[in-house]
Amino acid sequence: MPTEILMPALSPTMEEGTLAKWLKKEGDTVSSGDIIAEIETDKATMEFEAVDEGTLGRILVEEGTEGVKVNTPIAVLLEEGESADDIGKEEAQPSGGSEAKTEVKESDKTDKAPPADAPVAASPAAAAPKPPRTPDWPEGTEVKSTTVREALRDAMAEEMRGDEGVFVMGEEVAEYQGAYKITQGLLDEFGAKRVIDTPITEHGFAGIGVGAAFGGLKPIVEFMTFNFAMQAMDQIINSAAKTLYMSGGQMGCPIVFRGPNGAAARVAAQHSQDYAAWYMQVPGLKVAMPYTAADAKGLLKSAIRDPNPVIFLENEILYGRSFDVPVMDDFTIPFGKARIAREGTDVTIVSFGIGMSYALQAAETLAEDGIDAEVIDLRTLRPMDTDAIIESVKKTNRCVTVEEGWPQGSVGDYITGVLMREAFDWLDAPVISLTGKDVPMPYAANLEKLALVTADEVVEAVRKVTYR
Amino acid sequence: MATRKAAAKPNVSADELKTYYREMLLIRRFEEKAGQLYGMGLIGGFCHLYIGQEAVVVGLEAAADEGDKRVTSYRDHGHMLACGMDPKGVMAELTGREGGYSKGKGGSMHMFSREKHFYGGHGIVAAQVPIGAGLAFADKYLGNDRVTFTYFGDGAANQGQVYETYNMAELWDLPVVFVIENNQYAMGTSTKRSTKSPSYWERGAAYGIEGEEVDGMDVLAVKAAGEKAVAHCRAGKGPYILEVKTYRYRGHSMSDPAKYRTREEVQKMRDERDPIESVRQLLLTGNHASEEDLKAIDKEIKDVINEAAEFSKESPEPGLDELWTDIYAKDIPQGEAVEA
Ligand SMILES: Cc1ncc(C[n+]2csc(CCOP(=O)(O)OP(=O)(O)O)c2C)c(N)n1
Ligand SMILES: [Mg+2]
Numbered sequence: 001m002p003t004e005i006l007m008p009a010l011s012p013t014m015e016e017g018t019l020a021k022w023l024k025k026e027g028d029t030v031s032s033g034d035i036i037a038e039i040e041t042d043k044a045t046m047e048f049e050a051v052d053e054g055t056l057g058r059i060l061v062e063e064g065t066e067g068v069k070v071n072t073p074i075a076v077l078l079e080e081g082e083s084a085d086d087i088g089k090e091e092a093q094p095s096g097g098s099e100a101k102t103e104v105k106e107s108d109k110t111d112k113a114p115p116a117d118a119p120v121a122a123s124p125a126a127a128a129p130k131p132p133r134t135p136d137w138p139e140g141t142e143v144k145s146t147t148v149r150e151a152l153r154d155a156m157a158e159e160m161r162g163d164e165g166v167f168v169m170g171e172e173v174a175e176y177q178g179a180y181k182i183t184q185g186l187l188d189e190f191g192a193k194r195v196i197d198t199p200i201t202e203h204g205f206a207g208i209g210v211g212a213a214f215g216g217l218k219p220i221v222e223f224m225t226f227n228f229a230m231q232a233m234d235q236i237i238n239s240a241a242k243t244l245y246m247s248g249g250q251m252g253c254p255i256v257f258r259g260p261n262g263a264a265a266r267v268a269a270q271h272s273q274d275y276a277a278w279y280m281q282v283p284g285l286k287v288a289m290p291y292t293a294a295d296a297k298g299l300l301k302s303a304i305r306d307p308n309p310v311i312f313l314e315n316e317i318l319y320g321r322s323f324d325v326p327v328m329d330d331f332t333i334p335f336g337k338a339r340i341a342r343e344g345t346d347v348t349i350v351s352f353g354i355g356m357s358y359a360l361q362a363a364e365t366l367a368e369d370g371i372d373a374e375v376i377d378l379r380t381l382r383p384m385d386t387d388a389i390i391e392s393v394k395k396t397n398r399c400v401t402v403e404e405g406w407p408q409g410s411v412g413d414y415i416t417g418v419l420m421r422e423a424f425d426w427l428d429a430p431v432i433s434l435t436g437k438d439v440p441m442p443y444a445a446n447l448e449k450l451a452l453v454t455a456d457e458v459v460e461a462v463r464k465v466t467y468r
Numbered sequence: 469m470a471t472r473k474a475a476a477k478p479n480v481s482a483d484e485l486k487t488y489y490r491e492m493l494l495i496r497r498f499e500e501k502a503g504q505l506y507g508m509g510l511i512g513g514f515c516h517l518y519i520g521q522e523a524v525v526v527g528l529e530a531a532a533d534e535g536d537k538r539v540t541s542y543r544d545h546g547h548m549l550a551c552g553m554d555p556k557g558v559m560a561e562l563t564g565r566e567g568g569y570s571k572g573k574g575g576s577m578h579m580f581s582r583e584k585h586f587y588g589g590h591g592i593v594a595a596q597v598p599i600g601a602g603l604a605f606a607d608k609y610l611g612n613d614r615v616t617f618t619y620f621g622d623g624a625a626n627q628g629q630v631y632e633t634y635n636m637a638e639l640w641d642l643p644v645v646f647v648i649e650n651n652q653y654a655m656g657t658s659t660k661r662s663t664k665s666p667s668y669w670e671r672g673a674a675y676g677i678e679g680e681e682v683d684g685m686d687v688l689a690v691k692a693a694g695e696k697a698v699a700h701c702r703a704g705k706g707p708y709i710l711e712v713k714t715y716r717y718r719g720h721s722m723s724d725p726a727k728y729r730t731r732e733e734v735q736k737m738r739d740e741r742d743p744i745e746s747v748r749q750l751l752l753t754g755n756h757a758s759e760e761d762l763k764a765i766d767k768e769i770k771d772v773i774n775e776a777a778e779f780s781k782e783s784p785e786p787g788l789d790e791l792w793t794d795i796y797a798k799d800i801p802q803g804e805a806v807e808a
Contacts, residue, residue, distance in 0.1 A: 006507065006508060008506075008507030008508075009506065009507060009508075009509045009512075009722075010507075010722060010723055011722065011723035012512060012513045012514065012723065014723075032500065033717075033738075035731070041723070043723065044723070044724075044725040045725055046719075046723070046724075046725050047725070047726070049503075051500060051503065051504045051507075070509055071508060071509060171655070171657070172655055172656050172657065175656065175657075175661075175728065176655070176656035176657075176727075176728065179655070197657060197661060197662075199623070199626040199654075199657070199662040199663065200593050200594070200623045200624065200626055200627060200654055200662075201626050201627055201628060203628055204628060227591075227592070228592065228593075230592075231592065231627075264513075265512060265513065266512030266513030266564070266575065267513040267514055267575075267577075268513060268573075268574060268575040268577060268578055268591070269573075269574075269578070270577070270578070270590070270591035270592055271513075271514070271577075271591055437791065438795075439791055439792065439795055440795070442572070442573040442786075442790070442791060443512075443513065443561075443564050443570075443572060443573055443574055443575030443576075443578070444564035444565070444571075444572035444573060444575075444785055444786050444790075445512065445564055445785065446785045446786070446788065447564075447572070447573065447785075447786060447788070447790060447791050450788060450791050451791060
């Protein structure tokens with residue numbers, strides 16, 4: 001029976017990809033291990049190897065097709081003695097090819113629709129002509145749809161152009177173009193002196209970064225993921241964060257430690273941890289955790305200029321998402337200024353980083369039921385714009401916080417404490433701090449889903465605090 | 469200090485040779501199937517295949533005795549199969565199912581078996597190195613003559629904790645064999661781009677640890693070197709380092725575009741140095757096995773792998789209450805005041 005070759009999943013987060021190139025044509029013999037096609041994911045172009053042997057009977061998805069969903073049949077392999085005429089006999093499906101193509105078009109369309117959680121058009125309420133609290137860029141500025149990945153790269157490139165002392169260091173940042181392609185193109189533009197591949201030695205190169213900062217440079221240290229920064233924890237806390245204080249103000253440490261933080265997809269306990277609450281605890285550090293591409297860009301530029309050590313927590317799942325970024329020569333976002341992502345009157349939902357997707361999604365659902373949520377994106381956790389939260393709670397009298405990290409000692413618990421002390425008289429319900437579950441991240445798909453915080457849980461928590 | 473290259477080839481029986489062939493082939497076919505299941509979305513996250521490196525674990529397991537321990541990185545499927553863990557349980561862990569070695573909670577990178585003395589499956593590069601020395605510490609403390617095989621990569625070999633461990637292992641004469649699986653790349657970084665020291669095993673000299681380089685594409689050479697290392701440890705002479713030169717055919721993980729080396733480089737290794745093919749040739753040219761015999765082995769392995777794949781698809785997802793189990797060990801004896 002002819003075997004269908006299916007579009008493979010080539011990364012933990014891949015759902016669809018581009019069939020960039022066929023390296024075999026119809027009629028070619030294929031043996032296992034042969035590279036038959038090149039497939040582009042959002043991160044990279046990958047070679048696709050044959051597993052079975054046979055003859056390539058028919059190509060179902062032409063090269064150049066974008067948005068091919070994982071597991072879509074892309075070709076048919078014939079075993080010895082079979083001919084192309086056998087294709088489709090058993091499935092009684094005259095034109096598998098054209099069907100595959102229609103499917104692709106569909107997914108193309110959905111791809112271009114704005115994401116459900118696009119912050120600007122979040123709801124009719126947000127569209128109402130209320131003056132924004134503090135606009136991040138002047139009205140009328142041209143904006144460009146940009147991925148978080150590109151925004152981060154642009155921020156680094158712009159700062160490197162402006163300041164010779166800025167350099168990037170980390171594992172696979174140069175020749176490989178970044179394990180998650182955040183430093184793509186930087187080696188070409190700035191050369192090996194300023195874009196530096198390190199051996200796998202986090203504790204060592206974090207410390208070298210700290211020393212270089214003491215010595216007058218402005219390092220950007222990339223951790224392939226923040227899980228590996230635990231190897232470097234001593235240098236980050238004991239050396240970077242505390243030296244200014246210990247030296248009586250003489251010796252600052254202008255360094256940025258950045259990389260993806262939190263759960264990706266199915267990478268299990270040692271690779272799926274949100275460190276927001278950990279770093280937020282440390283005096284001497286600043287901590288940013290952006291959600292949108294504009295914030296990623298504006299905050300990273302501020303972080304690089306900051307004379308203090310900054311922990312910059314990104315998220316692998318957000319890297320590929322697009323948001324509007326203003327087209328400006330020098331666009332920055334200050335630390336310590338929250339963003340009102342959606343205005344509302346019934347409840348305040350506070351989040352940051354990927355938690356914002358759940359918060360905004362929940363706000364949509366709640367709006368359908370007539371519950372009008374205000375959603376605050378903290379953007380930076382240290383300094384934290386607690387004024388924005390208090391101001392909002394004085395209006396809504398209720399608050400739910402959303403984060404991916406663990407419950408005990410969470411960011412939400414800190415906010416709850418602040419509200420207890422400073423807005424007690426305005427609260428009409430106990431604050432609910434929603435977090436990931438109190439367990440190491442499991443690998444199994446069903447358990448991982450349970451371990452993460454969800455939009456449904458946000459909806460449920462809001463119903464609790466609004467008694468509706 | 470011994471500075472030998474490949475160890476002299478030991479005499480092995482035709483049966484032993486066939487066993488190594490079978491075990492290496494089992495790993496290769498297992499990994500090919502895992503790659504396929506990953507492509508179908510049945511395996512998620514990171515999945516690091518061992519194809520090309522099979523002779524390393526098969527050779528060293530041939531030098532191990534019952535009760536010896538092993539610990540390694542996330543590239544662990546081969547180690548588990550070689551120490552006798554069930555392909556069904558390994559594959560079902562890859563698909564995140566109840567029948568997996570960690571009930572689906574660990575995945576590709578994190579599996580363990582007390583029964584087979586396999587201590588994981590570790591995701592943080594080089595974290596397993598001090599752990600391996602710690603296992604050896606426990607054996608020495610308990611007064612048994614077990615040896616621990618501690619596997620790590622060329623990339624891991626640059627981590628600081630490796631050298632902290634070397635120092636203590638030699639200081640305390642711990643029975644640990646440090647196995648550096650030098651497959652020449654750490655993700656996209658070739659060894660030349662991460663160190664200027666000419667060899668990894670020689671770094672042990674700074675701490676007084678003996679070692680040698682081994683041809684990791686030759687299962688018999690690996691076995692001979694392993695026997696020597698194990699004898700050294702069991703004699704109470706402390707740790708030993710084996711730098712095993714090997715090669716991974718596939719990308720670092722499933723999502724590695726592998727642009728840092730040429731297709732020709734990989735193909736040349738496959739064509740000229742393949743560890744399975746060379747044993748196959750040994751068997752055929754020495755008239756130890758016929759084409760038919762080998763076909764029968766191939767068929768047998770294919771069945772084992774298909775059975776494992778079926779099991780890994782049919783085994784149910786873990787029960788939802790498993791989310792909350794295994795966070796703490798139970799049954800802590802308490803003093804009287806607490807119990808009362
Ligand atoms: C401390 C730490 N840093 C980085 C990583 C990401 N990472 C995983 S594997 C790897 C390469 C390791 O190469 P090597 O030690 O040679 O082992 P191989 O993968 O070749 O078996 C890297 C950088 C990690 N898991 N842990
Ligand atoms: Mg390696």
